[in-house]
Amino acid sequence: MTDRNIPVLEIFGPTVQGEGMVIGRKTMFVRTAGCDYSCNWCDSAFTWDGSSKHNIRLLSAQQIWEELSHIGGDGFAHVTLSGGNPALLPQLSSLVGLLHEHGIQVALETQGSRWQDWFLAIDELTLSPKPSSSGMATDWLRLDAIVARLKDHARTFSLKVVIFDDADLDYAADVHKRYPGVPFYVQTGNGQLKESEAEQLLPYLLKQYQWLIERVMADHRLKRVSVLPQLHTWVWGNKKGV
Ligand code: SF4
Numbered sequence: 001m002t003d004r005n006i007p008v009l010e011i012f013g014p015t016v017q018g019e020g021m022v023i024g025r026k027t028m029f030v031r032t033a034g035c036d037y038s039c040n041w042c043d044s045a046f047t048w049d050g051s052s053k054h055n056i057r058l059l060s061a062q063q064i065w066e067e068l069s070h071i072g073g074d075g076f077a078h079v080t081l082s083g084g085n086p087a088l089l090p091q092l093s094s095l096v097g098l099l100h101e102h103g104i105q106v107a108l109e110t111q112g113s114r115w116q117d118w119f120l121a122i123d124e125l126t127l128s129p130k131p132s133s134s135g136m137a138t139d140w141l142r143l144d145a146i147v148a149r150l151k152d153h154a155r156t157f158s159l160k161v162v163i164f165d166d167a168d169l170d171y172a173a174d175v176h177k178r179y180p181g182v183p184f185y186v187q188t189g190n191g192q193l194k195e196s197e198a199e200q201l202l203p204y205l206l207k208q209y210q211w212l213i214e215r216v217m218a219d220h221r222l223k224r225v226s227v228l229p230q231l232h233t234w235v236w237g238n239k240k241g242v
Contacts, residue, residue: 004091005058007033009047009084011067012241014076018232020126020185021158022107027078028068030095035084036113039134041164043193043238047084061094065102080107081122085114093118109160111136112143119150125157126185129175131168133189140178147179158183160228163212164191173221180224187228188212190238198237205233 013028033056035048046052059067068079079099086092087110096118099106105123112127119125129143130136150157159182161172168189176184188208195201209229216222236242 004094005060006064006089006091006095007056008059008064009033009052009055009057010241011064011071013068014072015242016231017080017107018230018235019187019228020109020128020160021183022078022080022124022126023228023231025078025107026076027080027107028072028076029080029082030064030068032081032083032086032089032092034088036088037085037111037130037134037136039130039136041134041162041189041191041193043190044082044084046240061098064095065098077103078105078107080109082109085110087111087114087116087119090116090118092116093121096121112146113139115142115146115149119146120153120155123156125150125155126160127157128160128162131161131163131171133164133168134162144178147182158185160185160187162187162189163215164189166215169215169219169222173219176222176225183226184222184224185226185228186212186216186222188230190230190233193238195238198233198235198239201237202234205229 010031014026017023017025017027033047096106107124108122109126109128112129129138161175163169163186172186192201192204213227216227
């Protein structure tokens with residue numbers, strides 16, 4: 001074990017990616033521990049609030065690959081790095097390299113608060129800056145720099161904003177205007193994280209999605225935009241590890 005090892009909370013799959021530019025894609029997940037944000041509505045707060053710190057494992061890239069292979073067999077070709085914020089971890093470059101050696105594509109979602117050089121090797125990168133309902137403040141200059149670097153290297157990436165209310169829509173419109181050429185997704189938020197029954201959650205999620213569609217269709221600031229639900233919550237509710 002070295003400090004090049006990766007703090008991991010979950011390895012699971014195959015399942016479908018429930019969010020963003022690769023929604024619906026068959027993928028494995030590696031969820032890392034730690035986040036530099038503490039969003040009000042975080043659905044993965046256990047990655048940073050200390051409640052699961054006893055479950056953090058420090059694993060090498062090879063150990064992660066072996067676990068992915070053990071769980072997923074040869075039935076997957078895609079891995080999603082999720083968190084927390086995986087962008088806190090420079091040592092993920094070893095895992096991205098190893099996955100590529102095995103012919104596996106790699107997706108990443110991060111809020112765009114930190115840069116890592118291994119971003120340039122990611123096949124599908126989603127920058128998901130957080131709107132006002134999160135309680136977090138966006139460092140626009142830092143996000144500008146990350147977007148510029150990805151563009152300079154002609155990388156495939158998208159922007160995604162989770163929407164809970166009209167103020168979040170204003171934020172999304174600002175993001176869309178600031179980075180006009182970047183594929184742009186808005187996605188419903190889940191404000192009922194304590195609901196344990198998927199069937200009980202679904203009517204609420206459906207209503208949220210209908211609300212978001214109506215708002216975006218009427219909003220002339222949001223033109224080249226895709227409107228998404230958080231797909232996995234429709235199927236599994238708030239269950240972890242699916
Ligand atoms: Fe949670 Fe993501 Fe916000 Fe971090 S950036 S607190 S993982 S929602």
